Amino acid sequence: MTAIHDDHSLYVPATAPRRGAPLAVMLHGAGQDPGDFAAGTTMNLAAERHGFVVLYPAQPSSANAHQCWNWFEPAHQTRNAGDPARIAALTLQVAREQGVDIDRIYVAGLSAGGAMAALLGDLFPDVYAAVGVHSGLAARAGTDLSSGLAALRGAPREASVPREMPTIVFHGDRDAVVHPLNGTQVIEASLGADCAFESCEHTGPDGRQFTRRNYLHEGSGVRGEHWTLHDAAHAWSGGSLGGSFADPLGPDASEEMLRFFETQRRIPSHGSRAADRF
Template sequence: MQEATRLTRSRDLMGATAVIQAALQSAGLQKSPVQQHTGRDDIVVDVDAHEVHAEAHTAATRAIALDARPADAPAVLEGDTVTSGHSQGRDWQLYIPPHRAGQKLALVVMLHGCTQSPGDFAAGTRMNDAAREQGCFVLYPAQSSKANPQRCWNWFKHTHQARGRGEAAMLANMTLEIIERYPIDPARVYVAGLSAGGAMAAILADAYPDIYAAAGVHSGLAAGSAQDLSSALGAMQKGGTPVAHKATARPTIVFHGDADTTVHPRNGEQVIAATTGPSARTESSTGRSTGGRRYTRAVHKASDGRVVAEHWVVHSSGHAWSGGSPAGSYTDASGPDATAEMLRFFLEHPRRS
């Protein structure tokens, strides 16, 4: 790692990468990918690609990435821009809102679904438009087709579900890099996703409650609801294994269409159950979106009155981002606006000390 750091400081990034790869190979930590196609292009294409013990590896990679930051990394931001970068082995896009002098702003990490890309997901959710109004950064990590042929986050493998391991560690470290580089309030960092991205968002909130203050799970599954490909298919069809509530659970907002035939709506209920615990009080209401979709909204409160979860069931909606734009894939323009409601929920829940 000292040699890799030296090469990085001299701007020989290819040489630094080669040193890291050689070290991993000599330690027997890199594996050749084994792809197993399921015949579905939605959420669970299995892959065993570059799984490493990430406590050491991701920490070392993050140290090099931070050391390689350009000297002119922006301290003052102006305008309304989208920039891109690469770290932790993945590309990313970052929406930067107009600068507000002297303020640290919130960050929303958005995890796309299978076959999607950051640009597609940004267009479909219109999260950048909402973030402009509220003054938030939005980070869109991109899954690699080398890590998964359909660019699904590998939420269903136990090697990516725990703190310090696999894609969970990679995404957490990427988030920390963005926090350190830009004027972001560490107490207002959130994660949301659709489908496979929603399942990975639930994992990140579960594994890293010290980073993410709240989570948004759209058409996804609870953390730990599957451990392999077989259990993932079962969870998608009828709901995963119920997961016990944790005292460290972060506030979570769930959107799920009750006509979803890709991920069973019962999974949304299980995300809520893992978040709220048995003593939560529930207040339910119904409504109709401007696009004509009926919905049921359940607000779950802890014994002290704090809102710990919201569950939006969008009636007659399938596997799609509610209220999204047809400019992106997997959207239902007629549903209630999941983007606006998630961002509202997030900003109501800064991380508690």
């Protein structure tokens, strides 16, 4: 069942338990809206299979003329203001209303939505248990329009202390909108440049070749995944042409993100439980 509101859409699958379901927050890219994004990613079909409630926040044109999340502006890079505060508040509101499992709330996005998802994971580890970034950028990859545009082109990023947020990344190596280097930078910002990984080459049933790296933390299993999609452009992998910026060739990013999220729970050391804010 899909409920459409002014500032978001909400999908509650028939397979979701009445209480304690996991919640995935999906952030659209520039020029998209929740309906378009849901159609292109087919995330609702994956959610039906996995029993996830899915929240699609909307960026109104009043906040950005291109309906783009303001990931590169300092006013939108703190917990207490701008897009991050609004999305986190909406997440907690929906979590309360739907009775979801507060330790299994996740956030993912495409392009600008992916950049905002990475930022939310950095700012709100007390809310989100893991992050999915498709064709996006690391938290604070840009701090103004100029540095944001440089980041899109693949400018080097200064090293920072990894936030230890479980993260799954998808990025096409022919992406001409967001340079593929950003996919590596997302993982490094999340888990550190020296995090051990296992790498495998694959060819999907549709012929798409991709490289998958699993990042391992001793004693805690796989904490990150980086899928490099060969000969893929700026589009959601395994999506539907019924929406924009979607590539029907696999792998199915929606399915794989939910599979990854199911293995991750919020880390208590990351601060107070989200329930404390209800």
